[in-house]
Amino acid sequence: MATAATLRGVDLQADGERGARLTLRLSAPVAQKVFTLENPHRLVIDLPGTQMDRAARLPAAAGPVTGLRSGTQPKNTLRLVLQLREALPSQVRQAAGGAQLVVEVGNVMVAAASPAAPAVPVAVQPRHAPEDSGRDVIVAIDAGHGGQDPGATGKSGTREKDVVLAIAQALKKRVDAEPGMRAVLTRNDDRFIALRDRIGVARAARADIFISVHADAIGNRDVSGSSVYVLSERGASSEQARWLAERENAADLKGGVSLGDKGGQLASVLMDLSQSASIGSSMEAAERVLASLDQVGTVRKSQVQQAAFVVLKSPDIPSMLVETAYISNPGEERKLRSPAYQAELADAIFRGVREHFRRSPPDGSLFARQQRSRGGAPVIAGSTGP
Template sequence: MFRKLARNSLLAALMLMTVAAAAGQVSVDGARIWNGPDHTRFVVDTEAPVEHKVFALKDPHRLVIDLIDARLDGGLPDPAADDRVVAGLRSGIRAGDDLRLVLDLKQPARAKSFNLEPNGTYGHRLVIDLMPKVEAGRSAPLTAASINRGSGHPSVHGVRPATRDLVIAVDAGHGGEDPGAIGAHGTREKDVTLAISRKLARRVDAHPGLRAVLVRDGDYYIRLRERIEIARKHKADLFVSIHADAFKDRRVRGSSVFTLSAGGATSEAARWLAERENRADLIGGVDLKKRDDILATVLLEMSQNATLELSDVAADKVLAKLRGLGEVHQQRIQKAGFAVLKSPDIPSMLVETAFISNPSEEQRLRDKAYQDRLAQAILDGIVEYFAEYPPPGTRFAKARSAITASARRHRIESGDTLSEIAQSYGVKLGSLRHLNRLDGDRIRAGQVLIIPES
């Protein structure tokens, strides 16, 4: 009897020691794989921050991730068949208490790893970004820019058209590990923005003289600075970032259009929104706050006043078209410090299509017909902007030159007023202002006005 009790006590103690050891380990709840055009992101969900080691092996190519004092409690995903980097994924136990994850690779890859704090959607995460490594004798891997829609443009083949197309960079906000705002019925901002962006890109491509570049054309994350670089690589003439707004008060509704404010936001709502959107870059492992001083200096040195002015003009055109579509949240262009708008050489705007936090607007954002109308309204604003401010060497510039070459002209004399000139030629005052790019009715003697057709 005594031996039996002793044996049972020993077994119970061993079981308690095993449970205690397991309790001290970090639980790995599962993992996810996001496939981008130029990298693959592997995300491990953990109950707490985990110490880890990452190293590569050859023959065959593998990436080994050792999670110190961790155990796997969830499942592991299967890589997509078209994943350019990861071929397979397996796990095992190392040194008794450590969890080893092995990614079988299709080609050599560089890896960058970092831990992320919990947010409103996910808990603690270990993120590993894998980028194809260029080997000697091999061509460079394709990037998000090089495989995008614009790669078939005639200039790629060495034939420069007489009049070039205007390039519109269409940026679908968020993506991949970053879902953006989420509506009451589970609608994710990243899905809505991608759907609207694709519709807008198709309409841009169908319009003579315009060509679209989709910055993001799938469910993957692109760092905010990289979005600007993609637009710049394609020599974009305009950058349009598509988002869906959110606010703590679910009654708030309507569209908004933002341009960059170098000095900060113009309203409390704009400041709140800018902070929320800019925090998305933390998901990419980059804390923008650490770069604010450098960025501010660069912006000042590059003197982007002309770009900001054109951004405001383009944004005002788009807002006017959205106003015709339905309710807008703000009647005027809003300004905020969105990181994605900080290209010093490309006119840029951010369109908040509607409030996904408003139940009725969330339903509209899910509706394909409403998405079509949003895309068309944005395109109409873009076309009107370029018709008025066409860059040289484009079809829009050629069309405007033809109009002005054959148009009537009026030299202003002392005492003339704009309304009297419009009346004498039988044209609308607004049309006269628009054709001559006049903000008001102020004119000067000696100035020559182009008279629109009656």
């Protein structure tokens, strides 16, 4: 991987002997890997495609961190190693739109230097070095609406923003329980997030797929069932113009392709390729999810629909919007309130997404390794069971 980001600075803030907060200031969001090693206790932070600024210095040891060092791994991966006094739980989150990585070790009570909104907390699981296993595929889950935007409201007062958050959280739990998959939520509570910031969370997490969860209303209360949407070509071309206009400021596309240094025509071709590939993958994944939802209940439209929803407009992340059910239909409103039905919907979306990644695994992922070890044979249809 080419170098895509620079580590500009590292701060370590200790909170007595119990905890410490490490803040990494980056020039661009990085798909970090954080894991622990034992004997001695270490926390390892891998930053692919990252180089350390020549002026940047590692801070002195403090609190439970007894030493810091950095090194370079294959594929331009910058590795930071924190030596720890004891085994401590840790948490990683992204702040400042992904340009800051905040790693908290142990119990940190001191306030963060800068607020992290919207934060992307990711619990760190002890694991083997990533070279052994293949990376996780990252699923960005977007609970629609939130805060001052309640979304649709059912006849009995059920609010869309509440039920879709419950479904999103159930889906995250299901994804995180699956080896080789990890989820990030655009919101984990009742807060308002602008549509483009939702895409921003997915980009900062280097998501492999983006799923926006809704339960909208329609005038006709008899209408029920799920629908799945991907971006339309028309929506894509208007978005392309916008991205190109902003390309001087835009972060690089996911494959490490930079648009900033390309001439207008080449940038346009690259955008076009990225977006068409993205719509193609979105369509494949959406078809799997729709088929899976069909096993749970009624599907309103048996074909994946195409529309120009803003949240679907990442040029480089396959994206879909799932209308799980109609909150305007009294029967579906009742079901949407039930945690059992919420879990059933989440499970159906999960099985569709997993099937998609089994068939089309991203490079370097655990799924890709598993597919290779099966001899590259496609997964047999119908193997969608848990």
